[in-house]
Amino acid sequence: MFADAVDACRIPYVVRLADNVHAVVYRLMKLLPAHHILRNARDQGRLGDGVTVVETTSGTFGLALAMECAISGHRLVLVSDPVVDARLRRRLEHLGAEVVIVHERAPGGGYQATRLARVAEIQATLPATFCPEQYSNPDNPGSYALAAELLTEQLGQIDCLVGSVGSGGSMCGTTRYLRQANPELTAIGVDTHRSVLFGQRDGHRVLRGLGNSLLPPNLDHGQFDEVHWLGAADAFTATRRLYREHALFMGPTSGAAYQVGSWWGRRNPGARTVIILPDEGYRYQDTVYDDAWLAANGCDPGARPGSPREVAVPEDAEREWCRMAWARRSLDEVVPGALLKGARS
Structure with a gap:
Protein backbone atom coordinates (compact mmCIF):
# COMPACT_ATOMS: atom_id res chain seq x y z
CA MET A 1 0.00 0.00 0.00
CA MET A 29 13.58 13.68 6.69
CA LYS A 30 10.63 16.07 6.52
CA LEU A 31 8.22 13.13 6.52
CA LEU A 32 8.92 12.82 10.24
CA PRO A 33 7.52 16.26 11.24
CA ALA A 34 4.87 16.27 8.49
CA HIS A 35 3.40 12.98 9.70
CA HIS A 36 3.63 13.98 13.37
CA ILE A 37 2.06 17.41 12.84
CA LEU A 38 -0.83 16.15 10.71
CA ARG A 39 -1.53 13.18 12.99
CA ASN A 40 -1.69 15.40 16.07
CA ALA A 41 -3.92 17.88 14.23
CA ARG A 42 -6.35 15.07 13.37
CA ASP A 43 -6.31 13.79 16.95
CA GLN A 44 -7.09 17.30 18.19
CA GLY A 45 -9.98 17.75 15.77
CA ARG A 46 -8.26 20.48 13.70
CA LEU A 47 -7.89 18.40 10.53
CA GLY A 48 -11.20 16.77 9.75
CA ASP A 49 -12.83 15.92 6.43
CA GLY A 50 -13.00 18.86 4.04
CA VAL A 51 -10.19 20.82 5.69
CA THR A 52 -7.55 22.18 3.29
CA VAL A 53 -3.90 22.07 4.31
CA VAL A 54 -2.05 25.31 3.43
CA GLU A 55 1.67 25.80 3.98
CA THR A 56 4.73 27.74 2.80
CA THR A 57 7.68 25.74 1.48
CA SER A 58 10.36 25.72 -1.20
CA GLY A 59 11.73 22.30 -0.34
CA THR A 60 11.07 18.84 0.93
CA PHE A 61 8.59 19.71 3.68
CA GLY A 62 6.16 20.40 0.87
CA LEU A 63 6.93 17.01 -0.67
CA ALA A 64 6.35 15.31 2.67
CA LEU A 65 3.00 17.08 3.08
CA ALA A 66 2.02 16.13 -0.48
CA MET A 67 2.73 12.48 0.23
CA GLU A 68 0.78 12.54 3.49
CA CYS A 69 -2.17 14.41 1.97
CA ALA A 70 -2.28 12.06 -1.02
CA ILE A 71 -2.84 9.24 1.47
CA SER A 72 -5.38 11.07 3.65
CA GLY A 73 -7.27 12.71 0.77
CA HIS A 74 -6.90 16.27 2.04
CA ARG A 75 -6.57 19.12 -0.44
CA LEU A 76 -3.12 20.71 -0.21
CA VAL A 77 -2.09 24.23 -1.26
CA LEU A 78 1.63 25.05 -1.11
CA VAL A 79 3.02 28.58 -1.42
CA SER A 80 6.52 28.80 -2.84
CA ASP A 81 8.77 31.15 -4.82
CA PRO A 82 10.81 31.10 -8.05
CA VAL A 83 13.68 29.27 -6.33
CA VAL A 84 11.65 26.06 -6.08
CA ASP A 85 13.21 23.26 -8.12
CA ALA A 86 11.23 22.53 -11.30
CA ARG A 87 11.48 18.76 -10.79
CA LEU A 88 10.26 19.09 -7.22
CA ARG A 89 7.34 21.21 -8.34
CA ARG A 90 6.30 18.54 -10.83
CA ARG A 91 6.46 15.89 -8.11
CA LEU A 92 4.27 18.03 -5.86
CA GLU A 93 1.68 18.55 -8.58
CA HIS A 94 1.72 14.88 -9.60
CA LEU A 95 0.80 14.07 -5.99
CA GLY A 96 -2.17 16.43 -6.26
CA ALA A 97 -0.78 19.52 -4.52
CA GLU A 98 -1.64 23.00 -5.81
CA VAL A 99 1.53 25.13 -6.00
CA VAL A 100 1.22 28.92 -5.77
CA ILE A 101 4.34 30.96 -6.66
CA VAL A 102 5.04 34.45 -5.25
CA HIS A 103 7.42 36.67 -7.19
CA GLU A 104 8.22 39.57 -4.84
CA ARG A 105 10.77 39.69 -2.03
CA ALA A 106 9.68 41.57 1.08
CA PRO A 107 12.22 43.99 2.65
CA GLY A 108 13.74 42.36 5.71
CA GLY A 109 12.16 38.98 5.08
CA GLY A 110 12.75 38.03 1.48
CA TYR A 111 10.51 35.53 -0.26
CA GLN A 112 9.71 33.87 3.05
CA ALA A 113 7.82 36.90 4.37
CA THR A 114 5.91 37.23 1.10
CA ARG A 115 5.04 33.55 1.16
CA LEU A 116 3.72 33.75 4.72
CA ALA A 117 1.52 36.70 3.78
CA ARG A 118 0.15 34.75 0.80
CA VAL A 119 -0.64 31.76 3.03
CA ALA A 120 -2.75 34.03 5.24
CA GLU A 121 -4.56 35.42 2.18
CA ILE A 122 -5.38 31.93 0.90
CA GLN A 123 -6.63 30.79 4.30
CA ALA A 124 -8.96 33.80 4.44
CA THR A 125 -10.67 32.68 1.22
CA LEU A 126 -11.34 29.08 2.30
CA PRO A 127 -14.00 27.83 4.74
CA ALA A 128 -11.75 25.44 6.68
CA THR A 129 -7.95 25.26 6.65
CA PHE A 130 -5.05 23.95 8.67
CA CYS A 131 -1.54 25.37 8.43
CA PRO A 132 1.22 23.05 9.77
CA GLU A 133 3.46 26.09 10.50
CA GLN A 134 6.68 24.09 10.45
CA TYR A 135 8.71 27.09 11.63
CA SER A 136 6.74 27.64 14.84
CA ASN A 137 4.80 24.44 15.56
CA PRO A 138 6.41 22.63 18.54
Whole structure:
Protein backbone atom coordinates (compact mmCIF):
# COMPACT_ATOMS: atom_id res chain seq x y z
CA MET A 1 0.00 0.00 0.00
CA PHE A 2 1.02 3.63 -0.58
CA ALA A 3 0.88 4.30 3.16
CA ASP A 4 3.39 1.49 3.79
CA ALA A 5 5.81 3.04 1.29
CA VAL A 6 5.56 6.43 3.01
CA ASP A 7 6.13 4.82 6.41
CA ALA A 8 9.29 3.16 5.07
CA CYS A 9 10.63 6.51 3.81
CA ARG A 10 9.99 8.20 7.15
CA ILE A 11 12.27 6.05 9.31
CA PRO A 12 16.02 6.86 9.02
CA TYR A 13 18.86 4.35 9.13
CA VAL A 14 22.31 4.59 10.73
CA VAL A 15 25.57 4.19 8.78
CA ARG A 16 29.13 4.08 10.14
CA LEU A 17 31.43 6.50 8.28
CA ALA A 18 34.52 6.11 10.48
CA ASP A 19 35.44 4.40 13.73
CA ASN A 20 33.89 7.21 15.76
CA VAL A 21 31.60 8.86 13.18
CA HIS A 22 28.11 7.73 12.17
CA ALA A 23 25.41 9.24 10.00
CA VAL A 24 21.67 9.13 10.53
CA VAL A 25 20.43 8.93 6.94
CA TYR A 26 16.94 9.97 5.86
CA ARG A 27 15.30 9.21 2.55
CA LEU A 28 13.03 12.19 3.23
CA MET A 29 13.58 13.68 6.69
CA LYS A 30 10.63 16.07 6.52
CA LEU A 31 8.22 13.13 6.52
CA LEU A 32 8.92 12.82 10.24
CA PRO A 33 7.52 16.26 11.24
CA ALA A 34 4.87 16.27 8.49
CA HIS A 35 3.40 12.98 9.70
CA HIS A 36 3.63 13.98 13.37
CA ILE A 37 2.06 17.41 12.84
CA LEU A 38 -0.83 16.15 10.71
CA ARG A 39 -1.53 13.18 12.99
CA ASN A 40 -1.69 15.40 16.07
CA ALA A 41 -3.92 17.88 14.23
CA ARG A 42 -6.35 15.07 13.37
CA ASP A 43 -6.31 13.79 16.95
CA GLN A 44 -7.09 17.30 18.19
CA GLY A 45 -9.98 17.75 15.77
CA ARG A 46 -8.26 20.48 13.70
CA LEU A 47 -7.89 18.40 10.53
CA GLY A 48 -11.20 16.77 9.75
CA ASP A 49 -12.83 15.92 6.43
CA GLY A 50 -13.00 18.86 4.04
CA VAL A 51 -10.19 20.82 5.69
CA THR A 52 -7.55 22.18 3.29
CA VAL A 53 -3.90 22.07 4.31
CA VAL A 54 -2.05 25.31 3.43
CA GLU A 55 1.67 25.80 3.98
CA THR A 56 4.73 27.74 2.80
CA THR A 57 7.68 25.74 1.48
CA SER A 58 10.36 25.72 -1.20
CA GLY A 59 11.73 22.30 -0.34
CA THR A 60 11.07 18.84 0.93
CA PHE A 61 8.59 19.71 3.68
CA GLY A 62 6.16 20.40 0.87
CA LEU A 63 6.93 17.01 -0.67
CA ALA A 64 6.35 15.31 2.67
CA LEU A 65 3.00 17.08 3.08
CA ALA A 66 2.02 16.13 -0.48
CA MET A 67 2.73 12.48 0.23
CA GLU A 68 0.78 12.54 3.49
CA CYS A 69 -2.17 14.41 1.97
CA ALA A 70 -2.28 12.06 -1.02
CA ILE A 71 -2.84 9.24 1.47
CA SER A 72 -5.38 11.07 3.65
CA GLY A 73 -7.27 12.71 0.77
CA HIS A 74 -6.90 16.27 2.04
CA ARG A 75 -6.57 19.12 -0.44
CA LEU A 76 -3.12 20.71 -0.21
CA VAL A 77 -2.09 24.23 -1.26
CA LEU A 78 1.63 25.05 -1.11
CA VAL A 79 3.02 28.58 -1.42
CA SER A 80 6.52 28.80 -2.84
CA ASP A 81 8.77 31.15 -4.82
CA PRO A 82 10.81 31.10 -8.05
CA VAL A 83 13.68 29.27 -6.33
CA VAL A 84 11.65 26.06 -6.08
CA ASP A 85 13.21 23.26 -8.12
CA ALA A 86 11.23 22.53 -11.30
CA ARG A 87 11.48 18.76 -10.79
CA LEU A 88 10.26 19.09 -7.22
CA ARG A 89 7.34 21.21 -8.34
CA ARG A 90 6.30 18.54 -10.83
CA ARG A 91 6.46 15.89 -8.11
CA LEU A 92 4.27 18.03 -5.86
CA GLU A 93 1.68 18.55 -8.58
CA HIS A 94 1.72 14.88 -9.60
CA LEU A 95 0.80 14.07 -5.99
CA GLY A 96 -2.17 16.43 -6.26
CA ALA A 97 -0.78 19.52 -4.52
CA GLU A 98 -1.64 23.00 -5.81
CA VAL A 99 1.53 25.13 -6.00
CA VAL A 100 1.22 28.92 -5.77
CA ILE A 101 4.34 30.96 -6.66
CA VAL A 102 5.04 34.45 -5.25
CA HIS A 103 7.42 36.67 -7.19
CA GLU A 104 8.22 39.57 -4.84
CA ARG A 105 10.77 39.69 -2.03
CA ALA A 106 9.68 41.57 1.08
CA PRO A 107 12.22 43.99 2.65
CA GLY A 108 13.74 42.36 5.71
CA GLY A 109 12.16 38.98 5.08
CA GLY A 110 12.75 38.03 1.48
CA TYR A 111 10.51 35.53 -0.26
CA GLN A 112 9.71 33.87 3.05
CA ALA A 113 7.82 36.90 4.37
CA THR A 114 5.91 37.23 1.10
CA ARG A 115 5.04 33.55 1.16
CA LEU A 116 3.72 33.75 4.72
CA ALA A 117 1.52 36.70 3.78
CA ARG A 118 0.15 34.75 0.80
CA VAL A 119 -0.64 31.76 3.03
CA ALA A 120 -2.75 34.03 5.24
CA GLU A 121 -4.56 35.42 2.18
CA ILE A 122 -5.38 31.93 0.90
CA GLN A 123 -6.63 30.79 4.30
CA ALA A 124 -8.96 33.80 4.44
CA THR A 125 -10.67 32.68 1.22
CA LEU A 126 -11.34 29.08 2.30
CA PRO A 127 -14.00 27.83 4.74
CA ALA A 128 -11.75 25.44 6.68
CA THR A 129 -7.95 25.26 6.65
CA PHE A 130 -5.05 23.95 8.67
CA CYS A 131 -1.54 25.37 8.43
CA PRO A 132 1.22 23.05 9.77
CA GLU A 133 3.46 26.09 10.50
CA GLN A 134 6.68 24.09 10.45
CA TYR A 135 8.71 27.09 11.63
CA SER A 136 6.74 27.64 14.84
CA ASN A 137 4.80 24.44 15.56
CA PRO A 138 6.41 22.63 18.54
CA ASP A 139 5.33 19.33 16.98
CA ASN A 140 8.15 19.86 14.45
CA PRO A 141 11.04 19.46 16.92
CA GLY A 142 8.87 17.11 18.97
CA SER A 143 8.73 14.63 16.09
CA TYR A 144 12.47 13.93 16.34
CA ALA A 145 12.12 11.98 19.57
CA LEU A 146 11.82 8.94 17.31
CA ALA A 147 15.20 9.65 15.69
CA ALA A 148 16.84 10.20 19.07
CA GLU A 149 15.45 6.90 20.38
CA LEU A 150 16.72 5.07 17.30
CA LEU A 151 20.21 6.55 17.71
CA THR A 152 20.36 5.72 21.39
CA GLU A 153 19.20 2.14 20.81
CA GLN A 154 21.77 1.51 18.08
CA LEU A 155 24.78 3.51 19.27
CA GLY A 156 24.40 4.14 22.98
CA GLN A 157 25.75 7.47 24.19
CA ILE A 158 26.16 10.18 21.52
CA ASP A 159 28.86 12.78 22.24
CA CYS A 160 28.36 15.16 19.31
CA LEU A 161 25.45 15.86 16.93
CA VAL A 162 26.04 17.81 13.70
CA GLY A 163 23.32 19.01 11.36
CA SER A 164 22.25 21.78 9.02
CA VAL A 165 19.72 24.31 10.32
CA GLY A 166 16.69 25.66 8.47
CA SER A 167 13.50 25.58 10.54
CA GLY A 168 15.43 24.51 13.64
CA GLY A 169 13.28 21.42 14.07
CA SER A 170 15.67 18.53 13.41
CA MET A 171 18.72 19.83 15.28
CA CYS A 172 16.89 21.34 18.24
CA GLY A 173 14.49 18.42 18.58
CA THR A 174 17.09 15.66 18.27
CA THR A 175 19.52 17.51 20.57
CA ARG A 176 16.89 18.06 23.22
CA TYR A 177 16.01 14.36 23.41
CA LEU A 178 19.61 13.11 23.25
CA ARG A 179 20.58 15.41 26.11
CA GLN A 180 18.15 13.62 28.37
CA ALA A 181 20.73 10.79 28.34
CA ASN A 182 23.86 12.90 27.92
CA PRO A 183 23.60 16.57 29.01
CA GLU A 184 27.19 17.14 27.83
CA LEU A 185 26.33 16.37 24.19
CA THR A 186 27.98 18.86 21.83
CA ALA A 187 25.51 20.27 19.28
CA ILE A 188 26.94 21.85 16.12
CA GLY A 189 24.69 23.81 13.79
CA VAL A 190 25.59 24.28 10.12
CA ASP A 191 24.35 27.44 8.41
CA THR A 192 25.26 29.28 5.22
CA HIS A 193 26.41 32.86 4.63
CA ARG A 194 23.79 35.64 4.45
CA SER A 195 21.29 33.70 6.54
CA VAL A 196 19.78 35.46 9.57
CA LEU A 197 19.58 32.30 11.69
CA PHE A 198 22.73 32.98 13.68
CA GLY A 199 23.06 36.72 13.44
CA GLN A 200 24.12 37.53 9.90
CA ARG A 201 22.32 39.94 7.57
CA ASP A 202 19.90 38.46 5.06
CA GLY A 203 21.10 38.20 1.47
CA HIS A 204 21.27 36.05 -1.64
CA ARG A 205 22.16 32.42 -0.86
CA VAL A 206 23.31 29.94 -3.49
CA LEU A 207 23.21 27.02 -1.06
CA ARG A 208 19.59 26.01 -0.44
CA GLY A 209 17.91 23.73 2.08
CA LEU A 210 19.49 25.43 5.08
CA GLY A 211 19.57 29.00 6.29
CA ASN A 212 16.61 31.36 6.37
CA SER A 213 15.52 34.96 5.82
CA LEU A 214 13.39 34.95 8.98
CA LEU A 215 14.03 33.67 12.48
CA PRO A 216 11.82 30.61 13.08
CA PRO A 217 10.46 30.32 16.63
CA ASN A 218 11.46 26.63 16.66
CA LEU A 219 15.13 27.63 16.53
CA ASP A 220 16.45 27.46 20.11
CA HIS A 221 19.86 29.11 19.95
CA GLY A 222 20.63 27.99 23.50
CA GLN A 223 20.96 24.40 22.27
CA PHE A 224 24.10 25.04 20.18
CA ASP A 225 27.73 24.75 21.25
CA GLU A 226 29.20 25.66 17.85
CA VAL A 227 27.99 27.21 14.61
CA HIS A 228 29.67 26.77 11.21
CA TRP A 229 28.95 28.77 8.06
CA LEU A 230 29.62 27.12 4.68
CA GLY A 231 29.33 28.38 1.13
CA ALA A 232 28.00 26.48 -1.86
CA ALA A 233 31.38 25.35 -3.21
CA ASP A 234 32.38 23.71 0.08
CA ALA A 235 29.00 22.02 0.46
CA PHE A 236 28.89 20.80 -3.15
CA THR A 237 32.42 19.40 -2.95
CA ALA A 238 31.63 17.62 0.32
CA THR A 239 28.44 16.20 -1.22
CA ARG A 240 30.41 14.64 -4.04
CA ARG A 241 33.03 13.34 -1.59
CA LEU A 242 30.30 11.75 0.55
CA TYR A 243 29.06 9.87 -2.52
CA ARG A 244 32.52 8.88 -3.76
CA GLU A 245 33.84 7.71 -0.38
CA HIS A 246 30.68 6.22 1.17
CA ALA A 247 28.25 5.68 -1.75
CA LEU A 248 25.69 7.89 -0.02
CA PHE A 249 23.85 9.73 -2.78
CA MET A 250 22.69 12.79 -0.88
CA GLY A 251 21.94 16.48 -1.45
CA PRO A 252 24.06 19.52 -0.55
CA THR A 253 22.37 20.06 2.82
CA SER A 254 23.74 16.65 3.77
CA GLY A 255 27.09 17.52 2.20
CA ALA A 256 27.37 20.65 4.34
CA ALA A 257 26.73 18.65 7.53
CA TYR A 258 29.19 15.97 6.41
CA GLN A 259 31.93 18.54 5.83
CA VAL A 260 31.64 19.79 9.40
CA GLY A 261 30.90 16.48 11.11
CA SER A 262 33.77 14.56 9.51
CA TRP A 263 36.16 17.39 10.46
CA TRP A 264 34.96 17.41 14.08
CA GLY A 265 35.19 13.62 14.28
CA ARG A 266 38.82 13.66 13.15
CA ARG A 267 39.66 16.26 15.79
CA ASN A 268 37.88 14.29 18.51
CA PRO A 269 38.69 10.60 17.92
CA GLY A 270 37.53 9.60 21.40
CA ALA A 271 34.02 10.98 20.94
CA ARG A 272 31.09 9.41 19.09
CA THR A 273 29.88 11.84 16.45
CA VAL A 274 26.57 11.60 14.57
CA ILE A 275 25.87 13.59 11.41
CA ILE A 276 22.31 14.25 10.22
CA LEU A 277 21.92 13.62 6.47
CA PRO A 278 18.41 14.85 5.61
CA ASP A 279 18.08 14.77 1.84
CA GLU A 280 18.76 12.39 -1.05
CA GLY A 281 20.53 13.61 -4.16
CA TYR A 282 18.05 12.91 -6.96
CA ARG A 283 16.96 16.56 -7.23
CA TYR A 284 20.57 17.56 -7.87
CA GLN A 285 21.62 15.26 -10.70
CA ASP A 286 21.71 18.17 -13.17
CA THR A 287 23.45 20.55 -10.73
CA VAL A 288 25.64 19.29 -7.89
CA TYR A 289 26.35 16.00 -9.68
CA ASP A 290 27.06 17.64 -13.05
CA ASP A 291 30.66 18.82 -13.52
CA ALA A 292 29.75 21.20 -16.35
CA TRP A 293 27.06 22.91 -14.25
CA LEU A 294 29.43 23.29 -11.32
CA ALA A 295 32.14 24.83 -13.51
CA ALA A 296 29.66 27.19 -15.18
CA ASN A 297 28.46 28.38 -11.76
CA GLY A 298 31.91 28.90 -10.28
CA CYS A 299 31.64 25.89 -7.97
CA ASP A 300 34.06 23.51 -9.63
CA PRO A 301 34.91 20.70 -7.16
CA GLY A 302 38.54 20.77 -6.17
CA ALA A 303 40.81 21.42 -3.27
CA ARG A 304 38.85 23.13 -0.50
CA PRO A 305 39.96 24.33 2.95
CA GLY A 306 40.57 21.39 5.26
CA SER A 307 39.49 23.29 8.36
CA PRO A 308 37.35 26.32 9.19
CA ARG A 309 38.52 29.83 9.96
CA GLU A 310 37.75 30.83 13.55
CA VAL A 311 35.59 33.93 14.03
CA ALA A 312 34.50 35.78 17.16
CA VAL A 313 31.25 37.30 15.82
CA PRO A 314 28.83 36.15 13.08
CA GLU A 315 29.42 39.16 10.83
CA ASP A 316 33.05 38.11 10.38
CA ALA A 317 32.01 34.80 8.78
CA GLU A 318 32.25 35.73 5.11
CA ARG A 319 32.42 33.53 1.99
CA GLU A 320 34.74 30.82 3.31
CA TRP A 321 34.08 28.03 5.80
CA CYS A 322 33.99 29.65 9.26
CA ARG A 323 33.46 28.40 12.80
CA MET A 324 32.31 30.16 15.96
CA ALA A 325 32.01 28.98 19.56
CA TRP A 326 28.32 29.65 20.32
CA ALA A 327 28.41 28.22 23.87
CA ARG A 328 24.64 27.64 24.20
CA ARG A 329 23.88 31.36 24.27
CA SER A 330 20.77 33.15 23.06
CA LEU A 331 20.98 35.15 19.85
CA ASP A 332 20.71 38.40 21.79
CA GLU A 333 23.64 37.40 24.00
CA VAL A 334 25.79 36.85 20.91
CA VAL A 335 24.46 39.73 18.79
CA PRO A 336 22.95 42.30 21.20
CA GLY A 337 19.84 43.88 19.76
CA ALA A 338 19.61 41.41 16.86
CA LEU A 339 15.92 40.79 17.44
CA LEU A 340 15.24 44.52 17.52
CA LYS A 341 17.06 45.09 14.22
CA GLY A 342 14.42 43.30 12.23
CA ALA A 343 15.64 39.71 12.21
CA ARG A 344 12.03 38.67 12.80
CA SER A 345 10.51 41.23 10.43
